[in-house]
Amino acid sequence: MTALVASLIIALGICDIWLTTKVLDHPSGTxxxxxxxxxxxxxxxxxxxxxxxxxxxxxxATAVFTYPALFTAGVVxxxxxxxxxxxxxxxxxxx
Numbered sequence: 433m434t435a436l437v438a439s440l441i442i443a444l445g446i447c448d449i450w451l452t453t454k455v456l457d458h459p460s461g462t463x464x465x466x467x468x469x470x471x472x473x474x475x476x477x478x479x480x481x482x483x484x485x486x487x488x489x490x491x492x493a494t495a496v497f498t499y500p501a502l503f504t505a506g507v508v509x510x511x512x513x514x515x516x517x518x519x520x521x522x523x524x525x526x527x
Contacts, residue, residue, distance in 0.1 A: 435505040438497040444513035445489030449482050451520035458527050 455463035459483035465471040474481040 433527070434497050434503055434506070435501060440495040440510050441489055441493040441496065441506060444510060444517060445486055447517050448513060448520065449485055451503070451517055451524065454487075455520055455524050455527070458524070460527050462527060463489050463523070464506060 454467070456465070457463070465474055469501055470481065470485070473484050477484055488489070496502045498511075
């Protein structure tokens with residue numbers, strides 16, 4: 433089960449990156465990053481925000497896979513990112 437949750441963490445990270453890119457690159461020009469920490473990383477990180485976000489997901493997935501005691505935290509992380517992806521879809525649909 434931990435492998436499944438770890439894989440889901442990576443998949444949700446990729447989904448979030450793709451949806452965030454779609455929102456930010458929307459022709460209406462109204463898309464913006466709502467998370468202030470991510471916004472700061474987008475503005476000031478020397479590497480692309482997509483890589484930063486993907487690295488966070490890889491680190492969390494690796495921790496969940498390596499330490500089964502973190503399984504519940506991994507499930508909570510997945511639930512949060514499902515909600516984030518659904519929010520991004522809602523924003524994209526409303527543009």
